[in-house]
Amino acid sequence: MASLHTISPHSLLPLPKSIKSTSKILPNSQFIGSKLTHGMNLSRKKQRTDSWVLNSVVQEELDFIPVQSEDFTDQQEEVVMSQIEIEGTELATQVGQLSFEGFSSASSSGIEDDGEARQREVEMDRLIDRTINAMIVLAAGSYAITKLLTIDHDYWHGWTLFEIVRYAPQHNWSAYEEALKTNPVLAKMMISGVVYSVGDWIAQCFEGKPIFEFDRTRMFRSGLVGFTLHGSLSHYYYQFCEELFPFQDWWVVPVKVAFDQTAWAALWNSIYFIALGILRLESPFTIFSELKATFFPMLTAGWKLWPFAHLITYGVIPVEQRLLWVDCVELIWVTILSTYSNEKSEARITEAAEASSE
Numbered sequence: 001m002a003s004l005h006t007i008s009p010h011s012l013l014p015l016p017k018s019i020k021s022t023s024k025i026l027p028n029s030q031f032i033g034s035k036l037t038h039g040m041n042l043s044r045k046k047q048r049t050d051s052w053v054l055n056s057v058v059q060e061e062l063d064f065i066p067v068q069s070e071d072f073t074d075q076q077e078e079v080v081m082s083q084i085e086i087e088g089t090e091l092a093t094q095v096g097q098l099s100f101e102g103f104s105s106a107s108s109s110g111i112e113d114d115g116e117a118r119q120r121e122v123e124m125d126r127l128i129d130r131t132i133n134a135m136i137v138l139a140a141g142s143y144a145i146t147k148l149l150t151i152d153h154d155y156w157h158g159w160t161l162f163e164i165v166r167y168a169p170q171h172n173w174s175a176y177e178e179a180l181k182t183n184p185v186l187a188k189m190m191i192s193g194v195v196y197s198v199g200d201w202i203a204q205c206f207e208g209k210p211i212f213e214f215d216r217t218r219m220f221r222s223g224l225v226g227f228t229l230h231g232s233l234s235h236y237y238y239q240f241c242e243e244l245f246p247f248q249d250w251w252v253v254p255v256k257v258a259f260d261q262t263a264w265a266a267l268w269n270s271i272y273f274i275a276l277g278i279l280r281l282e283s284p285f286t287i288f289s290e291l292k293a294t295f296f297p298m299l300t301a302g303w304k305l306w307p308f309a310h311l312i313t314y315g316v317i318p319v320e321q322r323l324l325w326v327d328c329v330e331l332i333w334v335t336i337l338s339t340y341s342n343e344k345s346e347a348r349i350t351e352a353a354e355a356s357s358e
Contacts, residue, residue, distance in 0.1 A: 130212045137212070148172055180320055188323045189231030195327040196226025199334025206335055221279045222338055225272055233271070234323050237264060242319055256314040257307055265306065269298045272337060298340045305333060 149164065151171045156164065179187040200222035204214040241259070245252050270291060277287035309329045317325045 126213065129216075130210075133212045133214055133216060136216070151175060176324075184320065185232050185235050188235050189227050191324060191327050192231035192234065193223050193227030195330050196230060196334050197223030199226075199331050200338045202331065203335040203338040207339065218338075221276055222334065224279065225275045226334075229271060229275060230268070231323070233268070234326065238319055238322050241314075253311060253315045257310045260310055260314075261303060261306055265302050266295075266299060269295070269302070269337065273298075294340050298337065301336055301340070302333065305329070305336075 149168055151168055152159075152164065176187070197219050200219045201214050204218070205211055209215075241256055241264075244259075245256055273291050273294065274287055277290070306329075309326075313322050313325055
């Protein structure tokens with residue numbers, strides 16, 4: 001305390017005006033003590049303030065850091081969950097795409113397999129049809145050639161090949177004339193059946209079908225009509241025509257040709273067309289509507305061929321041999337007739353098949 005009393009009051013810092021104006025002037029000792037007390041109080045207050053600030057800062061830091069850490073963790077968790085959800089969605093999408101692609105590829109492969117199977121079946125059916133048709137053609141051709149060449153097989157003893165070929169046509173003609181005397185209607189029916197079958201085959205080849213891919217049913221129908229109707233009706237028609245025009249003058253031939261190409265051609269074309277429609281199991285309305293549409297085209301088409309052929313038929317050929325000559329020409333005519341009578345039916349069948357497939 002003695003040292004404190006020795007301190008000069010002049011060495012102390014001046015007080016602020018606010019203190020000067022409000023504080024009383026104390027003695028040195030009292031002033032110094034009060035100053036020290038005030039300083040200590042200030043230091044305590046400062047310590048308390050610093051401690052409070054530090055505690056506040058620490059508390060804020062302690063409060064702030066967990067919150068920030070917790071928020072950041074939540075954000076990380078939310079981000080991770082979002083990424084997981086996005087990746088899961090993408091994975092599901094990829095799985096769906098893969099499954100869809102697998103299903104699509106499986107479906108497309110299944111469709112392709114079905115298409116290839118159908119194509120193989122179609123090719124197999126076509127191969128079977130070609131084989132059957134080739135066997136029919138070869139069998140019929142072999143039989144016909146064998147019958148024609150072996151007409152004299154009972155007399156071949158000692159014959160050469162040249163003699164067989166030389167006498168075969170003559171003896172076949174003699175056999176035909178004998179058949180006409182024995183059973184003329186059946187002989188003419190056989191000839192007409194063969195001609196109408198071959199004529200329809202030629203018509204189908206002319207329409208663009210390969211030689212061994214013809215329609216057997218259609219050829220059979222045409223041959224059946226030729227066998228049952230054309231041969232027998234033609235036999236009686238030519239006899240009727242001779243009785244209708246019994247004259248031997250030159251003008252009789254053009255009259256017979258005109259009658260043939262009007263009355264008989266119209267009648268026979270209609271019979272042929274109606275008979276084929278019945279064999280195709282078509283309705284009467286369909287048959288007569290198609291006949292009406294093709295009647296005049298068929299009739300006028302015949303006028304381009306038959307008038308010239310019938311000048312020979314009625315001017316040169318005897319009555320019993322006329323059908324053979326006519327059947328030879330009919331190899332051309334049946335091609336035209338069969339084309340006219342079948343094109344509308346086949347077009348209708350094709351349209352029906354396309355409509356059913358759609």
